[in-house]
Amino acid sequence: MTYQAFLIKYSEIGVKGKNRYVFEDALVRQIKRALDHVDGEFKVIKQSGRIFISVESESYDYDATIDALQHVFGICAICPTVIVPDEGFDKLADAVIKFVGEEFDNRNFTFKVFGRRANKHYPMTSMEVAAEVGARLLEAYPEMKVDVHHPQKMIFVEVRENIAIYANEIPGPCGMPVGTAGKAMLLLSGGIDSPVAGYMISKRGVVLSATYFHAPPYTSERAKQKVVDLAKLVSKYSGPIDLHIVNFTDIQLYIYEKCLHEELTIIMRRYMMRIAEHFAKEDGCIGLITGESIGQVASQTMQSLNCTNAVCTLPVYRPLIAFDKQDIVDISEKINTYETSILPYEDCCTIFVAKHPATKPKLEVIEKSEKNLEEKIDELVKIAIETTETITVEA
Amino acid sequence: MIYFDNSATTRCCDEAMAVMTEALQNNFGNPSSLHNFGLESENYIKDARRIISKILKCTEKEIYFTSGGTEGNNLALKGGANAVKRRGNHIITTPIEHASVDNPVNYLKKDMGFDIDYVPVDKYGVVDVEALKKLLRPDTVLVSIMLVNNEIGSIQPVEEIGKLVKSNNPECLFHVDAIQGFGKMIIVPKNASIDLLTVSGHKIHGPKGSGFIYINNKVRVVPEILGGGQEYGMRSGTENVPAIAGLAVASKLCYDNLDSNRNHMYELRNHFIKEASVIDGLSINGHLDNTNAPHIISVSVRGVRAEVLLHTLEDRGIFVSAGSACSSNKPAISRTLKAIGLDKELLDSTVRISFCPENTVDEVDQCIKVLNEIIPQLTKYSRK
Numbered sequence: 001m002t003y004q005a006f007l008i009k010y011s012e013i014g015v016k017g018k019n020r021y022v023f024e025d026a027l028v029r030q031i032k033r034a035l036d037h038v039d040g041e042f043k044v045i046k047q048s049g050r051i052f053i054s055v056e057s058e059s060y061d062y063d064a065t066i067d068a069l070q071h072v073f074g075i076c077a078i079c080p081t082v083i084v085p086d087e088g089f090d091k092l093a094d095a096v097i098k099f100v101g102e103e104f105d106n107r108n109f110t111f112k113v114f115g116r117r118a119n120k121h122y123p124m125t126s127m128e129v130a131a132e133v134g135a136r137l138l139e140a141y142p143e144m145k146v147d148v149h150h151p152q153k154m155i156f157v158e159v160r161e162n163i164a165i166y167a168n169e170i171p172g173p174c175g176m177p178v179g180t181a182g183k184a185m186l187l188l189s190g191g192i193d194s195p196v197a198g199y200m201i202s203k204r205g206v207v208l209s210a211t212y213f214h215a216p217p218y219t220s221e222r223a224k225q226k227v228v229d230l231a232k233l234v235s236k237y238s239g240p241i242d243l244h245i246v247n248f249t250d251i252q253l254y255i256y257e258k259c260l261h262e263e264l265t266i267i268m269r270r271y272m273m274r275i276a277e278h279f280a281k282e283d284g285c286i287g288l289i290t291g292e293s294i295g296q297v298a299s300q301t302m303q304s305l306n307c308t309n310a311v312c313t314l315p316v317y318r319p320l321i322a323f324d325k326q327d328i329v330d331i332s333e334k335i336n337t338y339e340t341s342i343l344p345y346e347d348c349c350t351i352f353v354a355k356h357p358a359t360k361p362k363l364e365v366i367e368k369s370e371k372n373l374e375e376k377i378d379e380l381v382k383i384a385i386e387t388t389e390t391i392t393v394e395a
Numbered sequence: 396m397i398y399f400d401n402s403a404t405t406r407c408c409d410e411a412m413a414v415m416t417e418a419l420q421n422n423f424g425n426p427s428s429l430h431n432f433g434l435e436s437e438n439y440i441k442d443a444r445r446i447i448s449k450i451l452k453c454t455e456k457e458i459y460f461t462s463g464g465t466e467g468n469n470l471a472l473k474g475g476a477n478a479v480k481r482r483g484n485h486i487i488t489t490p491i492e493h494a495s496v497d498n499p500v501n502y503l504k505k506d507m508g509f510d511i512d513y514v515p516v517d518k519y520g521v522v523d524v525e526a527l528k529k530l531l532r533p534d535t536v537l538v539s540i541m542l543v544n545n546e547i548g549s550i551q552p553v554e555e556i557g558k559l560v561k562s563n564n565p566e567c568l569f570h571v572d573a574i575q576g577f578g579k580m581i582i583v584p585k586n587a588s589i590d591l592l593t594v595s596g597h598k599i600h601g602p603k604g605s606g607f608i609y610i611n612n613k614v615r616v617v618p619e620i621l622g623g624g625q626e627y628g629m630r631s632g633t634e635n636v637p638a639i640a641g642l643a644v645a646s647k648l649c650y651d652n653l654d655s656n657r658n659h660m661y662e663l664r665n666h667f668i669k670e671a672s673v674i675d676g677l678s679i680n681g682h683l684d685n686t687n688a689p690h691i692i693s694v695s696v697r698g699v700r701a702e703v704l705l706h707t708l709e710d711r712g713i714f715v716s717a718g719s720a721c722s723s724n725k726p727a728i729s730r731t732l733k734a735i736g737l738d739k740e741l742l743d744s745t746v747r748i749s750f751c752p753e754n755t756v757d758e759v760d761q762c763i764k765v766l767n768e769i770i771p772q773l774t775k776y777s778r779k
Contacts, residue, residue: 217706256776352776 001102003080007166008051011076026177027074034068071236073203075172082165092163093136099165110147116158133157176205178239183207184287185280190223193291193320195230195337196328200319201289202238209283210241211276213248223345233337236395244279245389251380258372262358265299266366269308277312278385288316293323298357307366397713397758402545402691402749408600411641418637426634439636443643450650451609452583459629460639463606464574465495467593470608470619471570472499475537475591477617479568483534485510489522490734491544496572519682520549520735531563538569542576546731546747547681548691557588574598578649579688590614601645605638656752660689663750663759667692670763676774692748695741696770698777704746711765716747
């Protein structure tokens with residue numbers, strides 16, 4: 001069947017008050033952006049509390065359209081819709097019968113017809129349309145049964161200038177449209193967690209920037225490519241991401257030389273947070289995002305988080321903080337980052353990791369240890385920031 | 396750039412490229428076409444078969460062109476096992492085979508129900524012939540042993556093994572993966588009782604996607620790829636004429652200059668070993684003398700991870716391979732290095748240097764200089 005339109009349903013935006021239009025406009029913008037890459041021409045219309053996408057070209061790529069819309073935060077459901085001209089009720093009923101025949105191979109279900117009349121000049125009321133269409137459907141397909149309380153299928157018939165018919169709801173990603181919240185800096189590694197964290201925060205409408213730390217020659221060009229690929233996968237949802245690639249080698253080696261080995265990871269992470277915050281402020285971000293989860297590794301115990309958190313002035317959002325690993329893996333599989341995340345390239349957090357890193361570091365002790373770095377560290381951080389490569393990643 | 400990763404792949408030689416361009420540009424006919432244009436194309440294949448059969452001292456009909464080493468090894472093992480499965484159920488191979496042998500063998504074990512034994516190797520990576528003798532059974536139907544190991548360059552005594560295998564059971568198939576050995580030494584299948592021998596083009600300055608398998612005309616192998624019946628029905632599909640022509644030219648060049656190439660690469664290898672052995676923390680795996688293949692050196696550096704050494708060398712324009720691709724996320728420890736009993740700490744600290752005749756003593760000197768510089772630095776920052 002060819003659908004000429006898609007009705008977009010959103011939930012949370014519906015409860016917004018006077019600023020509701022801000023959210024709707026953002027959703028329209030995000031839908032347009034997503035459909036930009038799809039073969040076909042589309043018109044996105046805001047219409048009495050919903051968004052309607054009509055296909056303007058003769059042909060278009062249906063699968064790609066659905067895929068694109070399933071990556072737009074704010075969409076709860078996508079309803080592929082058939083549009084027929086208003087040529088009297090008989091034609092309307094015939095069109096619904098044809099639609100049901102094509103949409104459902106097996107019609108052994110209970111149903112209910114919903115009528116909606118936006119064109120108030122139409123000679124029948126919404127209730128009358130629904131009841132009469134239902135009767136005609138029963139005539140055409142005796143195997144169908146009406147159940148107005150708990151129908152298995154709902155068939156929507158909307159009378160506007162044209163007649164719109166739809167029945168299926170394809171789930172969208174839900175959340176809030178990107179661009180309605182603010183901007184935050186994601187600390188992106190090559191692992192499983194950080195892309196998921198970025199996805200989750202972006203799902204609340206947040207625009208993303210990202211910072212990645214690499215340590216050539218200890219980490220390879222492929223590890224860097226992997227992170228770019230991950231950012232690209234996340235950007236399919238979040239929109240373009242400015243990715244800052246920081247060369248962290250000299251800082252890491254210097255810490256290694258000057259500090260206790262079991263404190264290396266904590267101190268390293270404190271410098272990562274500091275540098276990420278520098279770029280966050282530069283990019284107009286008002287928060288940092290990490291993929292940390294309590295107790296997952298030594299650097300993510302509450303004591304360790306306390307130490308790394310202490311260097312930040314911006315709020316640090318940690319959407320995975322109470323997630324089990326498997327729950328994170330499930331999301332990464334859903335958003336298609338898992339396969340890339342598990343590619344076996346070394347990342348800079350693990351290369352110098354101690355056999356027994358501190359799991360309960362004390363902030364005062366760590367701060368004291370950092371004094372050992374005083375001589376050169378500011379200069380090294382400055383160089384790292386100056387030599388950072390920034391690329392815009394877009395799906 | 397200093398390219399010391401010739402066991403991974405080589406630069407296609409100019410002579411091969413020239414004949415390939417000609418075959419792609421002018422004589423692009425399908426060898427199966429009846430017209431003259433097809434015939435010209437067929438001549439490339441005939442010439443190639445003649446050149447290669449001369450090198451192996453076999454008949455032309457015993458050479459079948461493939462897409463490379465992996466296809467050849469799959470055909471030899473799966474097609475070979477398929478042909479002999481009624482005669483017995485026992486296969487012997489080694490723990491140091493390349494993945495393109497090891498994985499088909501795993502398949503034969505898991506999906507086809509064959510009984511597999513692995514002959515142990517000594518610390519130099521050479522198969523223990525006495526152990527093989529004990530493993531041979533009346534129902535042993537296939538033995539697969541490589542000519543030269545791809546990670547350390549150990550040469551296997553295939554002549555001795557061939558004799559042993561055939562004296563146990565003349566009908567047992569003997570397969571030799573010669574992908575790292577062909578072009579580096581004389582190999583005559585008949586002399587070593589080899590029934591199946593596989594070769595890849597891109598390891599010997601031929602094009603990627605080229606290769607051949609020698610199949611003794613007295614044995615049967617069940618083809619894997621069925622279709623139009625090309626390659627005597629052993630490997631259907633329109634022949635990759637340019638690749639076949641390039642492969643033959645590259646093979647001929649290897650064997651025309653075999654002695655001088657070997658001497659030159661042994662000179663490089665011996666020079667490297669002499670100079671590198673004195674570097675603190677560095678050790679070399681396999682035989683140090685010329686009983687090892689001339690082109691491969693397996694180098695371990697204590698306390699330095701292979702990936703780090705590789706990228707540091709890369710930074711200085713020197714390209715090598717990590718002896719075993721390993722990382723914290725997904726340990727894939729080299730079976731070969733494990734089999735030779737390498738110290739656990741070195742499994743993840745081993746790189747492979749592999750030469751071609753175009754490499755120079757000067758390049759080796761530069762590499763040694765760089766190693767002398769970077770190893771103390773890298774060892775300083777090793778994981779504690």
